[in-house]
Amino acid sequence: MQHEIGNRTYLIAPVEPLDVDGVRTVQVGTALFLLGFIGLLPFYGRLEDAGRTWLLWMCLTGVGLGLLGMEYCKRRRRFRAERAGDA
DSSP states (O other): OEEEETTEEEEOOOOOOSOSSOHHHHHHHHHHHHHHHHHHGGGHHHHHHHTOTHHHHHHHHHHHHHHHHHHHHHHHHHHHHHHHHHO
């Protein structure tokens, strides 16, 4: 597909999105925050001495919010599947 806007021409590939519900994206992000938390845990003493324990708690907060986001995305996916089944 080709679009011309002004003096520019844009080519658009006919590719479907891979992950439209976001579950995989949230799972990967949550896993990375969990790895960050586990990776920083042995260095708690150093982080405390440097006044940077917020890094550890930020990772833990990312895990918690990721779990909430994963539940939200899974519910959304179920709702969309039910809605598509009714149509």
